[in-house]
Amino acid sequence: MAIQITAVRLSPGGTTHQHIVRVRRRNPVTGSTGDNARAEIVRWIEDRER
Template sequence: MGMSRNITAIRLSAGGTRHEHITAVRWQVAGTYQTGDSTTADMVHWIEAGGSAYVSNGHRTVSVGVVEPNIGAKYLRTHADGVWTDNLLALPRF
């Protein structure tokens, strides 16, 4: 599956403000200069296939997981210490 991906920026749908509105993410492969953009659906598939992703603010690294809502598409959200967190929403936009 390759190395872990550090998510560095997000794209939200027009008018969107929540995790469910993230349409794409920008990432860098840990320890390399390899970067890329993925749709949320592609990143969900990559994580579910065994890949890993995280957000790092320089002080702490937080894992990115997949949320399966009762209604609607799966989406990405950070998870730390047993709770879902908002680290993705704090990232820059692209």
């Protein structure tokens, strides 16, 4: 399953990927959307690699 990242929220003053705190995502197959913390997305990616 793939997801598309549609938006990111950065921590105050941040401008690079290290400052991402929230991610909005969309599943292109089902059309479902969601809003997750960076850690949740990282965990999801890591779980998919196992």
